[in-house]
């Protein structure tokens with residue numbers, strides 16, 4: 001490679017990829033472990049600062065490679081300690097990352113795509129249309145950045161003691177559908193759980209999916225991370241309306257694939273069933289009973305997420321009473337149920353409201369804008385469009401606490 005050619009970004013490479021890279025340079029594979037520790041445990045991006053690597057290899061790497069985290073364009077800190085970062089990705093779009101500190105853990109909510117193709121009816125990201133898959137460097141770069149900002153890296157010298165990491169849990173619940181960006185998400189998950197990188201427990205790394213069945217079926221060959229499934233309805237008729245991907249992969253197939261994945265794991269773990277409660281749409285008591293019946297043979301925990309309203313949606317958040325009734329029915333049926341509470345309100349954040357600034361390729365955002373403009377002709381004052389103040393998604397659920 002000559003000096004004008006683009007350099008290879010090592011940030012998003014899993015250990016096998018990095019080993020193959022060093023081998024292709026004629027270097028020993030253990031160099032990959034050394035470099036990986038510098039990048040992901042000490043936060044070092046300059047090869048010249050990697051002091052246990054020979055000067056000549058440092059020089060060689062400088063010519064052909066780089067460690068390049070994505071660009072962070074804005075940071076917000078909420079009164080309750082939540083952080084939100086706006087991340088600019090190579091395609092020019094902006095996505096969001098959120099850190100949610102709690103007494104006994106710190107959860108990072110990571111984005112996997114700029115926009116989303118799935119267009120779930122209650123999700124702000126879907127209304128933005130779709131722009132691009134994030135690269136593995138852009139995905140793991142969100143965890144790298146959170147550690148960088150929150151003092152999670154060890155001191156920059158070899159053999160230094162362990163540092164307590166601020167981020168103990170990762171949830172792939174930011175913008176996008178992680179299983180539609182499969183390879184890059186898998187490489188990132190492997191770095192999250194790699195002892196020579198972030199070393200997070202597989203119980204503390206969660207993929208959240210709207211139900212891309214063929215990808216769930218492949219999952220066991222690539223990862224043993226934990227799984228959350230966005231169900232939101234107990235029957236296909238209703239789910240087809242709010243989660244359109246259900247028309248392709250109906251509930252029965254979805255639960256079958258999730259059960260297969262869970263059965264493939266060496267330890268005993270159950271998936272989390274996510275259920276966003278939308279007033280008058282899927283929060284009726286009879287649907288709670290139907291959900292309890294649907295999941296009777298399906299070991300799981302249930303996480304109820306009261307809908308967080310956003311500008312381009314007519315949906316409403318259910319009353320506390322409705323949420324409690326729904327929860328009680330499920331609890332009485334024997335399920336472990338948690339209700340997600342919203343955090344970080346003062347930085348314009350609530351779960352599922354991830355917007356970013358997506359350069360839409362699908363023209364979906366234009367369609368929604370037109371529909372909103374039409375609606376405004378009828379309902380004055382409903383002309384708000386997305387801004388980054390409408391952003392993201394800081395929610396905490398106690399389900400993960402026990403994971």
Ligand code: SAH
Nearest residue numbers: 123173176177208209210230274307308352
């Ligand atoms: N595509 C993945 C991950 C992104 S959404 C998935 O579907 O699981 C992460 C979670 O946020 C999902 O469970 C989704 O139901 C929830 N969510 C999205 N929009 C929401 C909103 N407006 N209010 C409450 N929860 C929402």
